[in-house]
Amino acid sequence: xGLLEDKARARLFYKYLSKVYDRINPFVWNEAMRDExxxxxxxxxxxxxxxxxxxxxxxxEGLLQYTDDVHGLDQSVHQMEKAFEKFGKRDRVHFYRxxxxxxxxxxxxxDAVWSSGSIEYWPEPVEGLREIRRVAKPGATVLVxxxxxxxxxxxxxxxxxxxxxxxxxxxxxxxxxxxYEEFEHHIQQAKPGSxxxxxxxATVPEE
Amino acid sequence: MKExxxxxxxxxxxxxxxxxxxxxxxxGEVIAGTLTxxxxxEVYPIEDGIPNLLPPDMREEEEAAA
Numbered sequence: 001x002g003l004l005e006d007k008a009r010a011r012l013f014y015k016y017l018s019k020v021y022d023r024i025n026p027f028v029w030n031e032a033m034r035d036e037x038x039x040x041x042x043x044x045x046x047x048x049x050x051x052x053x054x055x056x057x058x059x060x061e062g063l064l065q066y067t068d069d070v071h072g073l074d075q076s077v078h079q080m081e082k083a084f085e086k087f088g089k090r091d092r093v094h095f096y097r098x099x100x101x102x103x104x105x106x107x108x109x110x111d112a113v114w115s116s117g118s119i120e121y122w123p124e125p126v127e128g129l130r131e132i133r134r135v136a137k138p139g140a141t142v143l144v145x146x147x148x149x150x151x152x153x154x155x156x157x158x159x160x161x162x163x164x165x166x167x168x169x170x171x172x173x174x175x176x177x178x179x180y181e182e183f184e185h186h187i188q189q190a191k192p193g194s195x196x197x198x199x200x201x202a203t204v205p206e207e
Numbered sequence: 208m209k210e211x212x213x214x215x216x217x218x219x220x221x222x223x224x225x226x227x228x229x230x231x232x233x234x235g236e237v238i239a240g241t242l243t244x245x246x247x248x249e250v251y252p253i254e255d256g257i258p259n260l261l262p263p264d265m266r267e268e269e270e271a272a273a
Contacts, residue, residue, distance in 0.1 A: 104260035
């Protein structure tokens with residue numbers, strides 16, 4: 001199956017999903033975990049920040065606690081409807097529809113880039129990470145939250161069938177291939193036994 | 208969208224500048240209009256104030272699916 005067909009399928013899947021659910025969250029991602037991740041991103045007041053795959057705006061809401069200059073991009077307007085309800089369509093957040101793997105922003109546009117719960121749906125995650133590096137300024141911090149590879153056999157089967165999961169080694173490979181030199185991973189978990197998130201904090205290399 | 212965002216938005220395909228043609232404005236925001244790539248000529252719509260900068264292949268699929 002070609003890339004385009006995969007992408008078309010992914011979109012139909014989201015469209016359906018957003019009607020039933022808020023988008024499957026393969027890991028448990030709560031406010032405490034988000035706030036911890038926000039501390040790692042360390043956004044300063046006035047920084048221009050991009051939220052890639054902002055969806056319903058859960059990450060966006062956290063970013064707004066740090067700066068007023070927040071930009072949210074998602075391919076699906078259905079997903080964003082909830083974010084519009086929270087922040088208004090053109091009030092506190094600049095929204096765009098776009099593809100994470102072909103970002104519609106000029107080089108070095110952002111002081112920081114955040115993406116949570118989105119990478120597992122990208123057909124070519126390295127492309128997306130490379131694009132994030134391009135639109136972030138040299139020295140900027142990039143934070144990506146994805147699902148850690150599940151331990152249970154059943155969950156692994158479900159996971160592999162519909163989306164991307166990766167462990168720290170997988171994350172190393174993706175971030176290196178996308179041109180990052182400095183990064184670290186944090187495993188985040190709501191409580192013992194719940195599905196884990198893997199959060200990577202990377203620095204955009206100086207060019 | 209705010210017109211000042213033209214400084215950071217670009218064509219998702221070739222990353223070249225976009226030219227704004229606003230057909231409706233309200234309180235300093237562009238509500239409707241188009242963004243056209245100054246290099247490849249691809250046209251991106253602004254829908255209810257939100258620029259739709261999906262690459263054309265993704266936009267077309269969606270129209271076909273709708």
